[in-house]
Amino acid sequence: MSPADIAAASASLEREPPEEALRWAVQRFPGRVGFATAFGPEGCVLLEAIAREQLAVDVFTLDTGLLFPETVELWRELERRYGIRVRGVQPSLTVAEQELAQGPSLWQRAPDQCCDLRKVQPLRAEMLQFDAWITAIRRDQTPERARAGVVEADPKFGLVKVNPLAAWTSDQVWARVQERDIPTNPLHGRGYPSIGCAPCTSAVRPGEEPRAGRWRAFAKTECGLHGRFTSKPPKES
Numbered sequence: 155m156s157p158a159d160i161a162a163a164s165a166s167l168e169r170e171p172p173e174e175a176l177r178w179a180v181q182r183f184p185g186r187v188g189f190a191t192a193f194g195p196e197g198c199v200l201l202e203a204i205a206r207e208q209l210a211v212d213v214f215t216l217d218t219g220l221l222f223p224e225t226v227e228l229w230r231e232l233e234r235r236y237g238i239r240v241r242g243v244q245p246s247l248t249v250a251e252q253e254l255a256q257g258p259s260l261w262q263r264a265p266d267q268c269c270d271l272r273k274v275q276p277l278r279a280e281m282l283q284f285d286a287w288i289t290a291i292r293r294d295q296t297p298e299r300a301r302a303g304v305v306e307a308d309p310k311f312g313l314v315k316v317n318p319l320a321a322w323t324s325d326q327v328w329a330r331v332q333e334r335d336i337p338t339n340p341l342h343g344r345g346y347p348s349i350g351c352a353p354c355t356s357a358v359r360p361g362e363e364p365r366a367g368r369w370r371a372f373a374k375t376e377c378g379l380h381g382r383f384t385s386k387p388p389k390e391s
């Protein structure tokens with residue numbers, strides 16, 4: 155798609171419900187659409203919509219081997235409830251193999267490198283089979299996501315990126331969860347608004363940003379999947 159076509163598609167879908175963006179993606183790129191979910195509430199909302207609309211989307215999750223048990227249980231529950239398969243995409247090295255190659259707890263020393271090995275490289279390999287990918291990002295999640303279009307070019311992977319919830323707020327997402335009784339991660343109720351790998355996710359304190367519990371010891375806010383790494387020195391304690 156040309157930049158002008160992408161901009162036009164994004165503008166036309168800006169005020170439409172997320173189902174419209176999902177339908178547009180599968181019609182525009184038949185058989186070539188992937189959706190990577192980490193089972194946040196936004197991802198669960200999109201997964202329910204994909205299943206309900208019976209859309210031909212290849213749904214997968216980056217199974218880093220370091221997910222919370224609650225996340226793995228939610229993964230299975232979503233598959234059971236909606237009758238869909240969510241493929242687990244593993245890194246080339248197990249956690250034990252990575253420890254042998256890189257030393258223990260790489261995430262404590264070099265989280266960008268660890269995310270690259272366990273998330274970005276596996277995702278990049280998956281992307282070769284797609285023309286477009288769907289994400290669950292919202293603009294108000296981080297400054298890096300503030301200008302996300304509903305449809306945009308993704309130069310990182312050479313694909314079209316579709317963000318059906320770009321314009322939604324967290325309240326809208328949770329209203330949809332309630333309305334459709336969509337399963338979500340029980341950790342959200344224990345102070346974890348944003349959940350990634352267990353070693354890099356902590357509960358947030360009152361008044362903190364929702365993603366403050368991700369890579370708490372580092373000035374890092376993204377895995378590298380949706381933008382540049384934020385590779386900076388550790389935060390001052």
Ligand code: SF4
Pocket residue numbers: 218220261264265266268269270272273350351352353354377
């Ligand atoms: S979130 Fe943490 S454990 Fe998971 S891949 Fe990134 S650095 Fe490694």
